[in-house]
Amino acid sequence: MTYTADSALDFVSIARELGTTQGLSLKAGVSNGTELTPTEVRSRMRREGHNFLRRPALNGATIDREGLANNYAVEPTLYYAHFPSPERARQYALQGAIAVLFVTLTLLTAFAVS
Known part of the structure; x- marks a missing residue:
């Protein structure tokens, strides 16, 4: 899979490719920044293995499409x-x-x- 500057980013497919290959092949040495993976995402990929981006959110925390934890408050049900x-x-x-x-x-x- 090659990345060009005008392609739309699909972080799920990028994360899956990162799990299978160590490096990304760039087209003509042009980088759009998709080869930069946050440390938190890499550690989650190692820790969760095949369950990466497949596990449901736990303890009210949500995970964005990159695999980062969204640290904003989750609104509780009102009563x-x-x-x-x-x-x-x-x-x-x-x-x-x-x-x-x-x-x-x-x-x-x-x-x-x-």
């Missing part, structure tokens, strides 16, 4: 939060009442002392 729960709401109300009582007693003590 309505049921917060606070009734029990938690009672705890917040009790905490608020205790805080109001504490502030009131502190103010009464301050007025009584002065």
Whole structure:
């Protein structure tokens, strides 16, 4: 497979060829940069072997057509939060009442002392 500067890049076929041959044959010494493979891709090719670019995405990470991991966040499914729960709401109300009582007693003590 030869590469010319005007050809459309198909990274999957390039990666497969890289897995079978060590070097790329360039036409008339002209390079379009397809022989440059990122280190991450080479290590994944060695590690995964025949499963390179065939494995599904794991742990919410996605892989682009070059074989690089896309490190952008994957949006989780949206849902309505049921917060606070009734029990938690009672705890917040009790905490608020205790805080109001504490502030009131502190103010009464301050007025009584002065």
